[in-house]
Amino acid sequence: MPGKRIRAVAIRLGLAKKRDAEMAARSEKSKQLYRRTLDLLIEGSSSSSRGPANYGEYPLFMQRGSGSRIWDADGNEYVDWMMGFGALPLGHAHPDVTRAIADAAATGAHFATATEIEIEVAELLRGLIPNAERIRFASTGTEAVMAAIRLARGYTGRPKLLKFEGHYHGWYDDVMVSSNPLPATAVGHRNDPIKIPDSSGLNRHALDDTIVVPWNDLPALQRAIENHPGQIAAIITEGIMANMGVIPPAEGYLLGLQKLAQQNGILFILDETVTGFRIAPGGCQEYYKLSPDLVTLGKALGCGLPVAAFAGRAAVMEALAWGGVLHYGTHNGSRIGMHAARASLRKLTENNCAAFAHTWKIADRLCGGLTDLFQRKTIPAIVQRVGPMFQVMFTEHAAIRDYREFCQYVDRKAYQQFVFKLFELGVYTTPSATLHSIVTLAHSDEDVDRTLAAAEKALDASTCFPIQQ
Numbered sequence: 001m002p003g004k005r006i007r008a009v010a011i012r013l014g015l016a017k018k019r020d021a022e023m024a025a026r027s028e029k030s031k032q033l034y035r036r037t038l039d040l041l042i043e044g045s046s047s048s049s050r051g052p053a054n055y056g057e058y059p060l061f062m063q064r065g066s067g068s069r070i071w072d073a074d075g076n077e078y079v080d081w082m083m084g085f086g087a088l089p090l091g092h093a094h095p096d097v098t099r100a101i102a103d104a105a106a107t108g109a110h111f112a113t114a115t116e117i118e119i120e121v122a123e124l125l126r127g128l129i130p131n132a133e134r135i136r137f138a139s140t141g142t143e144a145v146m147a148a149i150r151l152a153r154g155y156t157g158r159p160k161l162l163k164f165e166g167h168y169h170g171w172y173d174d175v176m177v178s179s180n181p182l183p184a185t186a187v188g189h190r191n192d193p194i195k196i197p198d199s200s201g202l203n204r205h206a207l208d209d210t211i212v213v214p215w216n217d218l219p220a221l222q223r224a225i226e227n228h229p230g231q232i233a234a235i236i237t238e239g240i241m242a243n244m245g246v247i248p249p250a251e252g253y254l255l256g257l258q259k260l261a262q263q264n265g266i267l268f269i270l271d272e273t274v275t276g277f278r279i280a281p282g283g284c285q286e287y288y289k290l291s292p293d294l295v296t297l298g299k300a301l302g303c304g305l306p307v308a309a310f311a312g313r314a315a316v317m318e319a320l321a322w323g324g325v326l327h328y329g330t331h332n333g334s335r336i337g338m339h340a341a342r343a344s345l346r347k348l349t350e351n352n353c354a355a356f357a358h359t360w361k362i363a364d365r366l367c368g369g370l371t372d373l374f375q376r377k378t379i380p381a382i383v384q385r386v387g388p389m390f391q392v393m394f395t396e397h398a399a400i401r402d403y404r405e406f407c408q409y410v411d412r413k414a415y416q417q418f419v420f421k422l423f424e425l426g427v428y429t430t431p432s433a434t435l436h437s438i439v440t441l442a443h444s445d446e447d448v449d450r451t452l453a454a455a456e457k458a459l460d461a462s463t464c465f466p467i468q469q
Contacts, residue, residue: 023424025062029073034058048324049085054432056420065092068442070428078428079447081437085430086389087299089277089355090347091442097303102344104336112330117338124345125311128281131292134317137333138308140272141298142170145236147327148294148310149174152234153266153314160228162235162266164215165193166403168243169236171269173206173350179243181434186407190214191223215241216249216402218256223266234294235261237268239284244406245391246384246436254288261293267316273298273308277345278438279387281353287387303344307337355441359388362448363439366390369452377459388439392418406434421458427451 024031035058037044043051050059061073068091072082083091090097093467096332102116137154140143149161149172159172165187169175176198177186188194195212211232213224235257241247261268270292272283277300280286285295294312311317319325348355367383367390374381380396393400394414400406412433419431427450429437 005267007160014423015036021409023420026424026462027058027072027074030168031058033061033073044189045146049432049435054416054430056416056431060423060428067091067093068440068447069445076426078423078426079443079450081427081429081439081443081451083438083440084304085299085435086278087302087306089300089359089438090242090303090344091221091440092349094303094344094442096343096347097340101305102337108334109334113317113336115333115338117335117342118333121333121341121345124342125297125309126347128286128345128349129283129295129297129311130282131295132292132311133314135283135309135311136317136320136327137338138298138310138327138329139306139331139334140170141271141296141308142172142239143329144273144296144298144308144310145169145175145269145271146172148269148296148409149234149236150320150327151325152269152294153315155319156233156265156267158233159207160211160212160231162221162224162232164212164213164237164241164403166215166241166244166406167236167238167271168364169238171199173202174210175236176202177207177210177418178212178403181244181407181412184404187404190200190217190220190404214402214404216247216253218253218260219259224259225266230265232264232266234267236271236273238271239275239288239290240279240386240389241403242274242389242436244403244434245393245400245410246389247400247402247406248384248386249288250401254284254290258290258292259335267293269294269296271296272389275389276300276361277348278389280356281349300344301341302337303340305334305337305340306331307334307341327413356387358441359439359443360414362443362445363388363390365445366439366448366451367423368453369448373452373456373459377461389436390439391433391436393433394418408429418458421461422451422454425457427455 034044044059045051053420062070063073064071070078126132126137131414163175165178168179177195179198193212195207211224236365251356258268270285272295276283276297293316294310296310298308320327367385370383381392384391384393394411395409397409415433416431419429444465
């Protein structure tokens with residue numbers, strides 16, 4: 001469990017349930033807007049991650065964004081490192097994307113027919129994603145995962161699915177298990193993890209065919225495969241664990257996973273809903289030199305619009321033909337979304353994919369600055385990252401390697417209070433330690449300077465005891 005130094009951080013940052021007076025004064029309109037929602041919307045929004053569970057007494061209500069900045073209902077300006085849960089690789093309201101959306105909308109939103117723009121976006125994806133021999137569009141990452149799992153079961157004729165602790169693959173019943181932080185005593189022994197549903201209301205048998213395994217542990221994966229011979233249709237994994245902050249794969253782990261899948265006739269599904277179009281033009285698949293059978297894409301693909309896709313080997317994807325494995329959707333490949341996706345992909349890949357070099361460089365400077373700040377102030381915190389994806393973790397450990405370590409050693413409350421202080425100082429990022437921040441093409445050295453200065457002020461805002469060595 002977090003030690004005295006971690007508890008001192010939490011005390012220093014203040015653990016009051018309500019915002020302090022300064023923040024309350026800055027966000028009065030957000031507070032009033034939240035009150036309007038109470039008999040209309042659940043938790044003030046259409047997703048629990050945007051409500052009081054993460055934001056405390058009430059969430060901030062945002063009204064507009066431009067580039068790297070966002071403005072709330074009270075007119076406060078923030079440097080935005082959240083970027084729509086990572087759905088905005090170019091930043092807010094990039095002119096190429098807004099122009100594409102406006103032009104598409106002016107000529108019709110939906111035709112219920114095949115469209116040429118689907119072909120153009122698919123061609124762009126095939127040029128970027130190494131395994132994208134065939135492509136099918138969807139509306140959300142959850143739907144893409146649902147379709148990929150159904151496809152894997154239909155193609156292999158096998159019933160079971162293997163997923164990993166701490167990985168989130170959407171709100172589909174079959175994968176809604178062991179995705180949320182829990183007390184270390186609740187998850188069981190790592191050789192026999194306890195499957196803990198993430199929600200009430202799941203189909204009673206939804207998890208019967210779901211196998212849960214610790215991540216970053218090849219021996220555990222091999223045991224699970226041996227315990228279910230010939231029954232596992234697919235192994236699904238994130239390339240980087242992005243539902244527990246940012247946890248990179250151990251060296252050789254993903255290639256080892258891929259090899260085990262291939263040796264046992266199991267399809268390898270790489271869920272790049274989060275990592276796609278961030279780490280590299282071809283995502284984790286390119287960066288880690290992987291060859292999955294299927295890949296799922298979402299979030300950044302639509303650059304703010306609901307666009308998703310799944311793609312993979314032609315032999316597997318062809319099982320969708322003529323409804324052999326059914327996948328329908330009125331809004332699959334939505335016309336306006338496709339135009340946004342085309343504009344975004346073109347921008348990300350112009351000048352020899354210079355956008356990715358920019359995001360890595362800005363992330364190097366920001367994450368290095370935060371690390372230096374924590375060390376200089378002797379604060380037990382680390383910055384975990386892969387490229388432009390990063391998260392601050394208040395912990396005494398030098399690294400967090402899996403879900404169990406995150407649950408046991410990361411002080412999520414201290415992180416949340418740190419972020420609340422950043423809000424006061426004009427920096428916006430997720431107040432949930434399980435999520436992460438993202439650098440985009442819109443971010444600049446000026447944004448880094450402003451953020452590092454705010455972080456230092458937030459850490460200096462001691463209300464109680466100094467950090468104990």
